[in-house]
Amino acid sequence: MTIKVTYSGDYQQLISPEIEAKLNVIHNNMQNKTGLGSDYLGWYDWASRMNETFLQEIQQTADRIRQNSDVLVVIGIGGSYLGSKAVIEALTPHFHTKPEIEVIYAGHHVSGEYLAKLMKYLNDKEVTVNVISKSGTTTEPALAFRFLQKYMEDRYGEEAVSRIIVTTDAEKGSLLSLSKEKGYQRFEVPADIGGRYSVLTAVGLLPIAVAGHSIRDLVKGASTAEKTFKKFDMNSNVAIQYAVIRNHLYNQNYSIEILATFEPKLAYLQEWWKQLFGESEGKEQKGLFPASVSFSTDLHSLGQYIQDGQRILFESFLIIEETATDLSVFTAENNGDELNYLSGLTLNEFNLACYEATSSAHLSGEVPQIGLTIKELNEENIGFLLYFYMVSCAYSAYLLEINPFDQPGVEDYKTNIFKILQKPGFI
Amino acid sequence: MTIKVTYSGDYQQLISPEIEAKLNVIHNNMQNKTGLGSDYLGWYDWASRMNETFLQEIQQTADRIRQNSDVLVVIGIGGSYLGSKAVIEALTPHFHTKPEIEVIYAGHHVSGEYLAKLMKYLNDKEVTVNVISKSGTTTEPALAFRFLQKYMEDRYGEEAVSRIIVTTDAEKGSLLSLSKEKGYQRFEVPADIGGRYSVLTAVGLLPIAVAGHSIRDLVKGASTAEKTFKKFDMNSNVAIQYAVIRNHLYNQNYSIEILATFEPKLAYLQEWWKQLFGESEGKEQKGLFPASVSFSTDLHSLGQYIQDGQRILFESFLIIEETATDLSVFTAENNGDELNYLSGLTLNEFNLACYEATSSAHLSGEVPQIGLTIKELNEENIGFLLYFYMVSCAYSAYLLEINPFDQPGVEDYKTNIFKILQKPGFI
Numbered sequence: 094m095t096i097k098v099t100y101s102g103d104y105q106q107l108i109s110p111e112i113e114a115k116l117n118v119i120h121n122n123m124q125n126k127t128g129l130g131s132d133y134l135g136w137y138d139w140a141s142r143m144n145e146t147f148l149q150e151i152q153q154t155a156d157r158i159r160q161n162s163d164v165l166v167v168i169g170i171g172g173s174y175l176g177s178k179a180v181i182e183a184l185t186p187h188f189h190t191k192p193e194i195e196v197i198y199a200g201h202h203v204s205g206e207y208l209a210k211l212m213k214y215l216n217d218k219e220v221t222v223n224v225i226s227k228s229g230t231t232t233e234p235a236l237a238f239r240f241l242q243k244y245m246e247d248r249y250g251e252e253a254v255s256r257i258i259v260t261t262d263a264e265k266g267s268l269l270s271l272s273k274e275k276g277y278q279r280f281e282v283p284a285d286i287g288g289r290y291s292v293l294t295a296v297g298l299l300p301i302a303v304a305g306h307s308i309r310d311l312v313k314g315a316s317t318a319e320k321t322f323k324k325f326d327m328n329s330n331v332a333i334q335y336a337v338i339r340n341h342l343y344n345q346n347y348s349i350e351i352l353a354t355f356e357p358k359l360a361y362l363q364e365w366w367k368q369l370f371g372e373s374e375g376k377e378q379k380g381l382f383p384a385s386v387s388f389s390t391d392l393h394s395l396g397q398y399i400q401d402g403q404r405i406l407f408e409s410f411l412i413i414e415e416t417a418t419d420l421s422v423f424t425a426e427n428n429g430d431e432l433n434y435l436s437g438l439t440l441n442e443f444n445l446a447c448y449e450a451t452s453s454a455h456l457s458g459e460v461p462q463i464g465l466t467i468k469e470l471n472e473e474n475i476g477f478l479l480y481f482y483m484v485s486c487a488y489s490a491y492l493l494e495i496n497p498f499d500q501p502g503v504e505d506y507k508t509n510i511f512k513i514l515q516k517p518g519f520i
Numbered sequence: 521m522t523i524k525v526t527y528s529g530d531y532q533q534l535i536s537p538e539i540e541a542k543l544n545v546i547h548n549n550m551q552n553k554t555g556l557g558s559d560y561l562g563w564y565d566w567a568s569r570m571n572e573t574f575l576q577e578i579q580q581t582a583d584r585i586r587q588n589s590d591v592l593v594v595i596g597i598g599g600s601y602l603g604s605k606a607v608i609e610a611l612t613p614h615f616h617t618k619p620e621i622e623v624i625y626a627g628h629h630v631s632g633e634y635l636a637k638l639m640k641y642l643n644d645k646e647v648t649v650n651v652i653s654k655s656g657t658t659t660e661p662a663l664a665f666r667f668l669q670k671y672m673e674d675r676y677g678e679e680a681v682s683r684i685i686v687t688t689d690a691e692k693g694s695l696l697s698l699s700k701e702k703g704y705q706r707f708e709v710p711a712d713i714g715g716r717y718s719v720l721t722a723v724g725l726l727p728i729a730v731a732g733h734s735i736r737d738l739v740k741g742a743s744t745a746e747k748t749f750k751k752f753d754m755n756s757n758v759a760i761q762y763a764v765i766r767n768h769l770y771n772q773n774y775s776i777e778i779l780a781t782f783e784p785k786l787a788y789l790q791e792w793w794k795q796l797f798g799e800s801e802g803k804e805q806k807g808l809f810p811a812s813v814s815f816s817t818d819l820h821s822l823g824q825y826i827q828d829g830q831r832i833l834f835e836s837f838l839i840i841e842e843t844a845t846d847l848s849v850f851t852a853e854n855n856g857d858e859l860n861y862l863s864g865l866t867l868n869e870f871n872l873a874c875y876e877a878t879s880s881a882h883l884s885g886e887v888p889q890i891g892l893t894i895k896e897l898n899e900e901n902i903g904f905l906l907y908f909y910m911v912s913c914a915y916s917a918y919l920l921e922i923n924p925f926d927q928p929g930v931e932d933y934k935t936n937i938f939k940i941l942q943k944p945g946f947i
Contacts, residue, residue: 171820188637202784202817203874205846205867210615233816235857236870240847271856288820348775348832349809357629368821375825382776382825382833384811389660390629392933393598393715394795398802398809400929405775405832406809419632420667429698430662434943440632443663443941447630450936458929502827502885506819509877514870516861 094317094477098331099464100338101456107341108327116333119491120325123484128491133498135285136483139293140316140476148309151295154258154278155302159194162256163218165303166211166241168200168234169225169296171368171503172288173260176479177300179365180292183358183470184306186418196304200224200237208237212244220245223258223303225296227282229266232510238268260295287498289369290483293476307472314476322484332481335409336488338463342407343381343493347461349406350381351399353451355388355444356413358470363387366482373490373497380493389447396451400458407461412448415469416441521744521904525758526891527765528883534768535754543760546918547752550911555918560925562712563910566720567742567903575736578722581685581705582729586621589683590645592730593638593668595627595661596652596723598795598930599715600687603906604727606792607719610785610897611733613845623731627651627664635664639671647672650685650730652723654709656693659937665695687722714925716796717910720903734899741903749911759908762836763915765890769834770808770920774888776833777808778826780878782815782871783840785897790814793909800917800924807920816874823878827885834888839875842896843868 122128123137158165167174181196199211222245224238245253259272260280272279280295291297293315302308322332339350350370352363363385374380384406386395399406422443424436435443452462467474490497511519549555550564585592594601608623626638649672651665672680686699687707699706707722718724720742729735749759766777777797779790790812801807811833813822826833849870851863862870879889894901917924938946 170817175821186637187631187634188641202782202814203867203870204614204784204843206843207614207784208867209845209847210613214615230858231820232859232870233820235859236849236862236867239849239852239857239859243850243852267856267858274854274856348830355629357631357634364821371822371825371829375822375827375829377828378831380825380829382811382829383822384809387629390597393658393660393930394602394791395798395802395810396933397927397929398798398807400802400932401804402798402802402807402809403775404805416631416633418636420636422663422666423670425666425670427701429694429701430666431657431694432659432662432666435663435941438941440630440635440663443630443659446940447937450940451933454929454933454936457932500824502824502881503820505827505884506823506878506881509881510874513873513877514862514865 094314094468094474095321096331096478096481097464097466098334098338099466101462102338104334104338107337112337113327115492116327116337116488117325119488120333122491123487124323130496130498133285133287133290135283136290136293137487138319139283139286140312140319140480143312148312151280151298151302151308155299158221158303159305161219162194162221164195164197164215164220165300166215166220166222167196167198167225167300168222168237168241169198170201170231170233172291173225173227173234173296174198174201175289175361175365175368176292176297179361180297180301180306180311180475180479181304182361183475184472185304185358187358193305194303196300199241200234203233203236208240212240215244221256221258223260223299224268225260225282226266226268227262227288227291229261229268231507235268258299260299289372290498292365292479310472311476314473314478315480316476317473318477318480318484322481332485333488335463335465335481335485336492339381339409339489340492342461347405347407348382349384351406351408352383352385352411353388353408354411355448356470357387357390359411360387369482369486370489372500372503373486374493374495376495376501379495388451389444392447392451399455399460404459407463408455409463409465410448410452412445412464412466413468413470414445414466417469521741521895521901522748523758523905523908524891524893525761525765526893528889529765531761531765534764539764540754542919543754543764543915544752546915547760549918550914551750557923557925560712560714560717562710563717563720565746566710566713567739567746567907570739575739578707578725578729578735582726585648585730586732588646589621589648591622591624591642591647592727593642593647593649594623594625594652594727595649595664595668596625597628597658597660599718600652600654600661600723601625601628602716602788602792602795603719603724606788607724607728607733607738607902607906608731609788610902611899612731612785614785620732621730623727626668627661630660630663635667639667642671648683648685650687650726651695652687652709653693653695654689654715654718656688656695658934662695685726687726716799717925719792719906737899738903741900741905742907743903744900745904745907745911749908759912760915762890762892762908762912763919766808766836766916767919769888774832774834775809776811778833778835779810779812779838780815780835781838782875783897784814784817786838787814796909796913797916799927799930800913801920801922803922803928806922815878816871819874819878826882826887831886834890835882836890836892837875837879839872839891839893840895840897841872841893844896
């Protein structure tokens with residue numbers, strides 16, 4: 094498994110002794126966990142540190158849930174839900190109407206209608222709840238859990254205890270004490286892994302395993318990536334290459350990076366990517382603004398802006414070369430739609446041609462382009478890809494001399510809401 | 521019905537004799553259909569020109585489909601699908617599990633897996649197809665229709681004719697000739713209304729009526745808006761105000777406008793807005809880049825960037841004051857989650873407090889803000905809102921001295937794809 098990286102400019106010209114030296118220091122700091130924010134570098138070697146017992150416990154829990162539940166409600170916001178949702182959506186076939194078990198999210202927003210209708214929807218189904226919050230104090234998931242905990246207790250009585258699973262910090266937080274008191278099964282969010290880097294911990298793995306995807310292959314892919322990107326080499330380490338190119342474009346005054354795909358199932362992977370890069374780099378009035386488009390849909394929408402609007406953006410394409418299920422254009426007797434010239438072409442080949450057409454149109458509009466290509470969508474490749482983005486994001490933020498692992502701006506909002514709602518201690 | 525517009529700066533200071541004079545010319549040109557691209561101003565007085573016969577024909581067709589079908593497959597891309605999808609999603613309750621009829625989109629992207637699985641999904645359901653393409657030659661929907669037309673003919677034989685409805689130009693295009701030859705029921709996309717301004721024509725109205733929403737109320741709201749915004753007044757015409765404020769911020773070197781909502785059901789309305797503004801303004805290397813966020817979800821994601829990243833963005837909030845279904849926070853005996861301080865608060869009140877907290881946090885981060893508030897989500901208010909955005913978008917593009925109604929950049933891509941696929945005549 095690997096990722097091919099292409100660039101519309103000349104990558105070799107971007108390699109200077111200065112940037113190589115700077116990246117070498119960054120790389121060594123990451124290896125030795127000595128850089129800015131290195132208390133949160135737990136994800137960097139997490140895949141290889143993962144032990145069999147842990148994976149087994151997740152898998153056994155998932156198997157139990159799959160046996161006794163129709164729905165897993167995952168309560169979490171930000172990094173506590175985007176990773177698993179990204180992986181599950183990418184791997185679930187379109188129109189998957191009769192899944193063995195449904196994974197539904199809650200507490201990722203505060204819609205009273207959503208929560209009320211969700212509880213109604215659950216009434217004739219067997220349910221397990223997995224509440225995920227590292228701090229255990231984030232208001233949105235805590236609110237949703239207050240309602241759903243009561244729902245589970247009202248409905249299942251004592252059995253509710255075995256149908257509620259908590260994923261939180263091992264040492265502190267009100268969710269930890271609550272779950273100890275109640276006797277809920279617990280998984281840990283490692284203290285040294287922040288939300289947006291947590292997809293390969295229990296945060297992501299439990300929902301992904303419940304949805305029926307191989308967490309073993311996912312971790313294997315990430316583990317391969319970990320080994321691959323340990324090697325410092327400006328010419329073979331594609332995580333370095335992606336970071337160098339986007340940093341160069343940032344320094345050339347491009348302000349927006351658009352992650353473009355041709356597969357609608359990747360919409361949540363794009364959302365995960367936006368959180369990862371936006372929250373890691375968007376500090377000290379720096380960083381590329383991360384946006385996403387789904388082609389060819391958005392070629393008939395934002396495509397116009399990309400082609401001809403302000404020249405402040407570049408595109409990163411994420412291309413999947415092969416698809417498991419496809420259709421070929423057949424010859425129509427009556428060529429009324431004038432499409433017979435496409436006879437024999439598969440729809441994926443059409444998409445690859447679309448990519449070529451888009452790339453050449455946007456290049457003529459002076460939009461720089463990075464191409465990231467993977468062979469097909471499966472657990473192993475996605476594990477590799479997730480790790481690729483995480484490590485490349487850390488390089489990227491360090492190149493801006495920014496701590497990739499904190500989020501001071503989110504704390505401002507959290508404090509404001511406590512003040513407005515008059516939370517004791519915040520008035 | 522109205523929309524309240526607020527601004528974090530002083531709106532009065534933005535009113536100069538120059539801008540008022542400029543807007544007055546723009547406004548009169550729109551009224552008299554004399555400005556740049558005015559051949560495409562059909563939408564401007566469409567709601568009031570609409571006759572009862574037309575509305576009845578749409579409603580009767582929708583009623584027939586609702587009686588004999590379980591699924592309506594709408595084939596269209598860009599403006600041919602975003603409008604109806606935006607309205608249907610905004611009005612459909614969460615977890616609406618047993619709709620009388622499902623509206624499913626196709627041809628808005630080219631995924632072989634999606635189309636193959638869709639046809640499998642349809643097998644045990646009664647189906648009607650509505651193919652929508654103004655030109656009738658856009659490749660993506662034409663491809664999807666080739667497959668679905670064959671599917672319908674194989675399955676329904678002669679009955680297929682009455683289960684396929686075509687929405688296209690009245691004068692030209694291969695879809696028109698095909699539908700004449702086959703004898704399909706036809707609706708017209710008026711020649712003087714472009715895709716992204718077509719939501720209130722048959723393009724949007726038929727799918728919306730099939731989904732069970734009142735197109736009469738939708739059109740009524742748009743018609744009220746039309747009357748309201750006919751009046752040129754810098755202080756009461758909120759469509760002018762929104763255009764003036766965003767134009768001012770653009771001139772102050774803000775590059776990105778983020779449409780932020782607190783209601784997840786508005787996600788496709790945001791996509792519709794992105795197409796409307798991005799495709800109307802993104803030309804001649806001008807225009808604000810339109811992005812969107814769904815709060816409070818994205819406060820735990822892009823929120824960090826908005827708070828602390830590059831100071832190139834401003835926010836437009838779209839706030840819904842009241843929700844039909846809501847929940848109140850109850851008092852928990854065991855206050856383990858420490859949320860009892862919120863007892864009695866409704867979740868919508870929480871969202872409004874979130875808006876306040878976000879607004880004040882982002883203001884302290886020097887992010888200018890526009891607030892657009894409507895009372896509740898219903899057909900009439902949405903009709904008003906859609907018209908508000910369309911008319912304000914036209915003002916906005918004209919302020920940049922840009923034709924709001926063409927999309928030359930999309931044509932570049934379309935021509936490229938024909939060349940790459942060697943379409944006869946394009947080699």
